[in-house]
Amino acid sequence: VAPYCCGGRLNSPLMLHPIWKGPLDIPGGSRQSPIDIRVRDSVFHPNLAPISTQYDPNTCLHIWNNGYSFLVEYDDCTNKSVVSGGPLENPYRLKQFHFHWGANNDWGSEHTVDSKVFPAELHLVHWNCSRYRTFEEAIMEENGLAVIGIFIKLGRHHEKLQKLVDILPSVRYKESLTEFNYFDPSCLLPTCSDYWTYSGSLTTPPLTESVTWIMMKKPIEVDHSQLAVFRSLLYTAVGEEEKNMVDNFRPLQPLMNRTVHSSFE
Ligand SMILES: NS(=O)(=O)/N=C1/NCCO1
Numbered sequence: 001v002a003p004y005c006c007g008g009r010l011n012s013p014l015m016l017h018p019i020w021k022g023p024l025d026i027p028g029g030s031r032q033s034p035i036d037i038r039v040r041d042s043v044f045h046p047n048l049a050p051i052s053t054q055y056d057p058n059t060c061l062h063i064w065n066n067g068y069s070f071l072v073e074y075d076d077c078t079n080k081s082v083v084s085g086g087p088l089e090n091p092y093r094l095k096q097f098h099f100h101w102g103a104n105n106d107w108g109s110e111h112t113v114d115s116k117v118f119p120a121e122l123h124l125v126h127w128n129c130s131r132y133r134t135f136e137e138a139i140m141e142e143n144g145l146a147v148i149g150i151f152i153k154l155g156r157h158h159e160k161l162q163k164l165v166d167i168l169p170s171v172r173y174k175e176s177l178t179e180f181n182y183f184d185p186s187c188l189l190p191t192c193s194d195y196w197t198y199s200g201s202l203t204t205p206p207l208t209e210s211v212t213w214i215m216m217k218k219p220i221e222v223d224h225s226q227l228a229v230f231r232s233l234l235y236t237a238v239g240e241e242e243k244n245m246v247d248n249f250r251p252l253q254p255l256m257n258r259t260v261h262s263s264f265e
Pocket residue numbers: 123125147201202203204205206
């Protein structure tokens with residue numbers, strides 16, 4: 001059974017997570033993520049501006065395995081790499097990006113679209129530098145974060161992703177870190193600018209309800225061999241009994257009293 005998730009919902013408050021070692025559920029949470037995006041229930045917002053990303057590849061610092069995923073982290077001391085537009089009232093600084101994926105190609109994404117699951121999902125995490133001083137502060141606050149979510153499907157080889165895939169063996173173990181620079185993550189965005197947006201939460205601890213989610217409608221494609229390298233990473237540190245890092249996604253959460261807005265009709 002996947003440590004992160006199983007067929008049922010690991011949402012009873014008493015259920016402790018075998019990897020996170022903490023509660024999986026936020027008691028009283030009213031805007032948790034991920035969710036199933038019901039396309040026909042989404043509301044078109046004609047004045048939703050396009051999402052504008054401007055990333056400086058020189059702000060890329062390193063890549064590391066934090067025991068849930070691998071993170072590519074960016075220097076967030078300036079506004080050199082930001083997202084703006086869309087539902088955002090000001091620019092948000094890029095802090096990191098990471099992925100969620102499955103043990104096989106039948107599941108792995110966190111969000112779903114009319115119950116369709118993708119083999120993986122990419123998250124570009126940004127924080128509201130106009131209202132908060134640090135990322136750590138922002139994750140605890142409403143409107144603290146903006147996360148761009150991109151669905152990943154199996155298909156053609158993704159040329160630009162390969163530079164990242166090639167370095168993954170060097171962060172195979174939990175807590176391992178390696179220098180990684182000059183990478184512009186806009187090469188991982190789909191060409192179509194259509195998106196859904198809704199108010200939600202982090203899908204990993206502390207699960208705080210601080211995220212404006214921007215889910216791109218179109219998936220990007222990667223090939224089998226690239227996804228297989230993701231699955232070769234480990235949840236475990238050097239010397240521990242090896243556990244493959246797979247199924248690192250959170251179960252779907254109830255929509256409750258929320259509306260998903262779309263930038264397209
Ligand atoms: N999967 S997620 O919601 O992006 N989770 C996090 N945690 C820290 C930053 O983003």
